[in-house]
Every structure is written in structure tokens, then in C-alpha cells.
Amino acid sequence: MSSPAPAPDAPDAVMAVPTAPVRVADNLNEALHALFAADPHLFLLGEDVVDPYGGAFKITKGLSGAHPDRVLATPLSEGGIVGVAGGLALAGDTAIAEMMFSDFATLCFDQLVNFASKSVSMYGRRIPMRLVVRCPVGGNRGYGPTHSQSPQKHFIGVPNLALFELSPFHDNHAVLARMIERAEPCVFFEEKSLYPQRMFTGGVVDDLFTFAPLAGPGDWARISVGGEEDYDCLLIAPGGLARRCLGAMRELLMEDEISCQLLVPSQLYPFEAGPVVEEFAAGARIVVVEEGVAGGTWGTEVAAHLHDRLWSQLREPVRLVCSRDSVIPAAPHLEREVLVQQDTIRDAVRRTVR
Amino acid sequence: MAVSLPSAPPSVRPLSPLDDADLDSLLLIRHFENALLDLFAAGKLHGTVHTCLGQEYIPVALRPFLDEDFVLSNHRGHGHYLAQYEDPHGLLAEIMGREGGVCRGVGGSQHVYRERFLSTGVQGESLSVGCGLALHSKRRGLPHLVVAYIGDGTWGEGAVYEALNMAALWRLPLLVVVENNGIAQSTPTQVQMAGSVADRAAAFGIDHHRLESIDINEIRDVLADPIARVRNEHRPLVVEFATHRLGPHSKGDDTRPADVLEHARRHDWYRLYPQTRPEQFAARDARIRARVESVVQEVEARSPSVWEAGRV
Numbered sequence: 001m002s003s004p005a006p007a008p009d010a011p012d013a014v015m016a017v018p019t020a021p022v023r024v025a026d027n028l029n030e031a032l033h034a035l036f037a038a039d040p041h042l043f044l045l046g047e048d049v050v051d052p053y054g055g056a057f058k059i060t061k062g063l064s065g066a067h068p069d070r071v072l073a074t075p076l077s078e079g080g081i082v083g084v085a086g087g088l089a090l091a092g093d094t095a096i097a098e099m100m101f102s103d104f105a106t107l108c109f110d111q112l113v114n115f116a117s118k119s120v121s122m123y124g125r126r127i128p129m130r131l132v133v134r135c136p137v138g139g140n141r142g143y144g145p146t147h148s149q150s151p152q153k154h155f156i157g158v159p160n161l162a163l164f165e166l167s168p169f170h171d172n173h174a175v176l177a178r179m180i181e182r183a184e185p186c187v188f189f190e191e192k193s194l195y196p197q198r199m200f201t202g203g204v205v206d207d208l209f210t211f212a213p214l215a216g217p218g219d220w221a222r223i224s225v226g227g228e229e230d231y232d233c234l235l236i237a238p239g240g241l242a243r244r245c246l247g248a249m250r251e252l253l254m255e256d257e258i259s260c261q262l263l264v265p266s267q268l269y270p271f272e273a274g275p276v277v278e279e280f281a282a283g284a285r286i287v288v289v290e291e292g293v294a295g296g297t298w299g300t301e302v303a304a305h306l307h308d309r310l311w312s313q314l315r316e317p318v319r320l321v322c323s324r325d326s327v328i329p330a331a332p333h334l335e336r337e338v339l340v341q342q343d344t345i346r347d348a349v350r351r352t353v354r
Numbered sequence: 355m356a357v358s359l360p361s362a363p364p365s366v367r368p369l370s371p372l373d374d375a376d377l378d379s380l381l382l383i384r385h386f387e388n389a390l391l392d393l394f395a396a397g398k399l400h401g402t403v404h405t406c407l408g409q410e411y412i413p414v415a416l417r418p419f420l421d422e423d424f425v426l427s428n429h430r431g432h433g434h435y436l437a438q439y440e441d442p443h444g445l446l447a448e449i450m451g452r453e454g455g456v457c458r459g460v461g462g463s464q465h466v467y468r469e470r471f472l473s474t475g476v477q478g479e480s481l482s483v484g485c486g487l488a489l490h491s492k493r494r495g496l497p498h499l500v501v502a503y504i505g506d507g508t509w510g511e512g513a514v515y516e517a518l519n520m521a522a523l524w525r526l527p528l529l530v531v532v533e534n535n536g537i538a539q540s541t542p543t544q545v546q547m548a549g550s551v552a553d554r555a556a557a558f559g560i561d562h563h564r565l566e567s568i569d570i571n572e573i574r575d576v577l578a579d580p581i582a583r584v585r586n587e588h589r590p591l592v593v594e595f596a597t598h599r600l601g602p603h604s605k606g607d608d609t610r611p612a613d614v615l616e617h618a619r620r621h622d623w624y625r626l627y628p629q630t631r632p633e634q635f636a637a638r639d640a641r642i643r644a645r646v647e648s649v650v651q652e653v654e655a656r657s658p659s660v661w662e663a664g665r666v
Contacts, residue, residue, distance in 0.1 A: 080519075080520055084486040086486060090487060091490035110479060123461055124459070125457075125458070127467065
């Protein structure tokens with residue numbers, strides 16, 4: 001991995017970026033290496049995951065070289081892959097299954113929903129099932145309707161199936177360890193455009209924004225203007241939307257003097273509303289942002305929880321920002337019109353606050 | 355490779371003698387399944403059951419091969435469970451939602467898990483799970499194989515082929531037992547399956563045996579070596595039993611014509627075996643019939659099972 005020369009510690013805010021930027025993809029890859037070194041009963045299965053290819057997005061690079069017996073390149077059989085992973089988990093091993101694109105996770109829906117998740121409780125006592133299905137999600141890359149989706153909504157509300165999302169604020173070793181500790185199947189949604197971006201560390205996002213973890217369930221990160229407690233609008237978004245939210249927040253602050261806070265959960269489902277409720281500043285507006293297309297989404301789940309908990313304090317209902325109810329076109333100018341962009345978020349906040 | 359036993363119809367050949375334990379196991383399954391249908395008729399069971407009447411000899415024949423192995427069963431799995439564990443109380447309590455059920459009444463008839471036995475209700479799902487269990491066994495250097503029971507109808511599911519491919523590629527100790535009873539719910543096999551099970555196994559380079567016999571001793575003689583190869587050489591194997599479903603798919607939903615049903619009845623071990631050892635049969639049959647009656651009475655009197663949803 002090549003990285004820019006470390007920036008010296010300096011009071012100059014622009015120079016205060018973390019000293020050794022690590023790409024999100026490398027953080028994830030290192031997390032997998034660390035987990036494999038620590039657990040002799042951990043397996044990883046997926047298409048094209050072995051070296052020298054190391055996976056379509058190179059997240060598993062080096063793993064099969066180090067652990068050839070436990071990193072398996074599979075046939076193109078998403079249902080079978082998750083079935084094998086479920087069998088390993090049933091036998092007491094830990095299994096990570098990689099879907100090359102989350103769009104293909106529809107092919108493992110039965111194994112995940114009807115076998116792995118149900119097995120945790122349908123036999124009348126709790127059966128540990130240590131199984132993580134990794135799913136690269138998201139568009140804005142021109143891959144077209146079947147390689148660009150954000151299918152989180154299709155997996156919400158399944159008993160004993162927990163959903164997490166990749167984030168530049170959350171170290172992946174801790175996130176993966178938390179999923180495995182749950183001893184129930186988890187889906188890890190990884191927004192593809194995050195892979196080459198850098199992790200945020202040391203509480204610093206950039207010259208304007210800082211971040212800090214929130215205590216309590218859900219593993220939330222709070223991003224604010226230099227730790228400021230007051231704000232006009234509270235944005236809630238999974239990790240894949242963080243960059244677009246930060247861009248919108250910067251514009252809103254500079255051009256409109258609207259200050260926003262951003263809350264990013266590592267755990268999408270079950271949705272943990274407690275930390276949001278505690279962070280909520282009376283009188284602020286709430287906007288939930290996600291990339292999935294409209295209709296029955298994670299955002300509606302979030303809104304339902306927050307309406308229930310905050311109704312008397314809200315000035316208006318939680319506003320949802322999601323992609324249009326549409327397939328995702330391949331041509332960049334068409335795709336851009338469908339998917340949530342920085343300016344979609346900015347405009348939604350303007351309409352909400354004004 | 356397809357191996358068939360001598361071609362004389364088994365219905366006209368006498369069955370070879372069984373020891374009491376095997377006969378008891380067969381009779382336990384038969385009377386248990388009949389008891390379930392009686393309980394349904396009396397309005398004492400809810401939901402559904404799929405009985406294995408006529409197919410009892412398959413898990414009984416395989417039982418001696420499967421001491422430490424993992425058994426994956428399906429919707430028609432009572433016989434698989436009873437042959438493995440001889441636990442009619444636990445299974446009936448599970449089906450009736452009574453205290454002492456194997457899975458506290460949550461799973462019911464077709465979702466049972468105990469130690470090294472698991473059944474689940476979606477067709478074809480178990481084979482890749484079996485590959486995972488077999489991979490675990492192989493990687494740990496354990497001598498265990500995995501048995502997955504499926505039916506002829508299960509071969510309609512694409513999941514079967516994904517799993518067979520991986521089992522062959524990775525040389526997994528997976529034994530697929532096909533209970534081909536000629537009918538999938540109400541659809542005859544010839545209407546829902548092109549080609550044959552043998553050709554499908556051959557496409558993956560997987561060994562295949564088709565057994566027409568319902569004679570437990572013959573079946574064991576034929577299968578001893580091939581099953582040892584699954585275990586010792588990690589060669590997956592498909593064993594196809596041409597078998598006969600005497601009862602309905604679940605309850606009272608049998609639309610087959612009389613001659614088809616009569617053909618199945620001619621292959622019923624329960625009708626054939628008394629010719630082999632009438633006195634042994636009469637004695638054991640009376641004994642096991644009474645045993646099942648007492649199991650039903652005892653379990654029926656138990657209190658409802660307790661399960662706190664979401665807290666297991």
C-alpha cells in the first residue's frame with residue numbers, strides 16, 4: 001500500500017488530518033488477517049477470493065496464501081456458499097461468506113433467512129451460528145441495474161439476522177469481532193466507493209468536523225462541527241453515505257449557516273434508537289439518509305422508532321432521503337439522477353430547516 | 355455407476371429374518387406414524403405431519419452405519435429421528451407441543467434438532483449445509499460423514515446441484531439418501547423429473563446406487579462398502595431407494611388411483627414380513643403397538659411446552 005507522507009502534528013487545522021491515512025479496504029483486509037490469525041476455526045468462502053486475485057474488490061488479498069485450508073474459492077453458487085457457511089457455523093466453526101456484489105445476495109436469501117437465522121432459535125434453545133455475509137453495495141460506478149443496488153431493506157426484520165454497515169469511523173476488526181460475538185448470522189453491507197477512501201482516526205474528520213463514538217448500543221459515531229452541541233439539523237446515515245453527508249454539511253454551514261450533526265451507526269438492525277434519543281437536541285429537525293431506492297426502507301424503520309420515542313419533541317416528522325423508486329441506470333448522467341447525491345442531501349436539509 | 359439388486363420384484367420374494375431390535379425399530383416407526391394419523395382424525399393434533407409409512411425400512415437399514423455421523427432430515431423425518439434415537443416421547447411431545455418436546459414445541463414435526471440430527475422444512479436446503487458439516491469434519495480430521503435425506507421431488511431444486519458440485523469438487527464425506535417414492539406431494543415423478551437421479555449424479559462424477567430392495571439385510575450388504583468409502587476416502591455418494599409411500603403426503607390428501615396404492619401396498623414390509631417369521635412378528639408387533647399407545651397416553655397428559663420467544 002502506498003500512502004502519502006505523514007503530516008506533522010500542527011495547530012493548522014488543514015494539516016490536522018490523521019498522520020498515517022489507511023484506506024478502508026486495507027483496514028478491512030487487515031481485520032480479516034487478524035481474525036484468521038487468532039481463530040483457527042474461522043473460514044472464508046466466496047467467488048474469486050483466493051490469491052493472486054484476492055476478491056473482486058481485493059478485500060481478501062493475502063488471506064488464502066496464509067490460510068489455504070480455510071479460505072475457499074467457490075463455484076458461482078451464492079446459495080450454496082451461504083449453505084456451506086451455515087453448516088460450518090452449525091458445527092461450531094465461524095464462517096465469513098463473501099458475495100461479490102450484494103445484488104447476488106438474493107440468491108442466498110433462503111439459506112440466510114430460512115436456515116441460518118432460523119436455526120438460532122427455531123429448535124427451542126439458542127444455537128450459536130457464527131456467520132457473517134459480506135456484501136459490497138452501492139452505485140455511482142456505472143455498473144448498471146444488477147451490480148449497483150443497496151439491498152439492506154430486503155434483510156430488515158428477520159429474527160436473529162443482524163445488519164451492519166461499513167463505515168470510515170468504525171475500525172473493522174472491532175466491527176467484525178462484534179458480529180461474530182453475536183453468535184447469530186450477520187450481513188455486513190460494504191459501500192464500494194468507501195474501499196479506496198481513508199479511515200478517519202483520532203477523532204478528526206477534516207478542518208471542520210470532528211467525530212467521537214457514542215456510548216451505548218448500536219455502536220454510533222457522532223460527527224459535529226468541532227464537537228459543538230447545538231445544531232439545526234440531525235442527519236442519520238449509514239457509513240456508505242457519510243462522505244456525501246459530510247459534503248452537504250460543509251456546504252450548508254458555509255453557504256446557508258445551517259449547522260448539522262451526523263450520526264452514523266455501525267449496526268443498522270436491530271435499530272438501536274437510544275443513543276439518538278439521548279443526543280437529540282430539542283427543536284432540531286431529523287433527516288435520515290440512505291442509498292436504497294424508495295419504499296419499505298431502513299429509513300422508514302428508523303423513522304418509526306424515532307417517531308415513537310421523540311414524537312412530543314419533534315417539530316415535524318422525520319424526513320427521509322433515499323434514491324428514487326427506480327432501477328439504477330448504467331449511464332453516469334442517468335444513474336446520478338436516480339441515486340442520492342451530496343446535493344440531494346443538501347437540498348433536503350434546506351427544505352427541512354427553512 | 356448404477357448397481358441394482360436381483361431383478362425379481364421384492365413383493366414376491368420373502369424378506370430375510372430380522373433381529374428383534376431391527377424389527378422393533380420398524381414397528382415403532384409404523385405405529386408412531388399411525389398414531390399421529392389417529393390423533394389428527396381425533397382433532398388432537400394441529401398443523402401438519404408427513405408420515406413415512408412404507409419407507410420405515412430405509413433409516414432402519416442405515417442405522418448401524420451411522421453411529422457418530424450427522425443426519426440431516428426433511429419434512430418426512432419422523433422415521434429418520436426414531437431410527438437414530440428411539441425417542442418416541444420426545445418426538446411426540448414436540449409434535450403435540452407438550453412438555454419434554456425435543457425443541458420445546460417451536461420446531462414441530464419438521465424442524466427437529468438434537469445432537470447430531472437436524473431436520474428442516476425447505477426442500478434442497480440441507481445439502482449445502484451438509485457440505486459445510488462435512489467440510490468441518492474433514493478439516494478436523496474426524497471420521498464422521500454427513501447423511502442428507504431427500505426425496506425425488508427435491509431434485510427440482512437448484513440448490514441440490516450447487517451442493518453436489520461442491521461435494522464432488524472438495525471430496526466431502528457426504529452421503530445423499532434419496533427416498534424416491536415416485537410421487538412429490540401429488541405429482542408423479544415422471545411428470546416432474548426429466549432424466550434420472552443416476553444421470554444427475556453421474557454428471558458430477560458422483561457414485562450412485564439404486565436399490566429396489568426393501569430387505570434390510572440385503573440393503574446393508576450392498577451398502578457397507580460404498581458407505582465405508584464415503585467415510586474413509588471422502589467420496590460423496592448418492593443412494594437412491596425406489597420406495598413406496600403408503601400414506602398421503604400429509605393427511606387425507608392422497609389423490610392416487612386405487613391400482614397405484616395397491617402397488618405400494620404390495621411392497622409393504624408390514625404385510626410381507628409376517629410370512630418370514632410369523633411368531634416373532636406377532637409378538638413384537640403386539641408389544642410395540644402397546645408401547646406406542648402408552649407413549650400417546652403419557653404425552654397427551656403432559657402440560658403444554660414452555661418457550662419464551664426471543665429469549666432463547
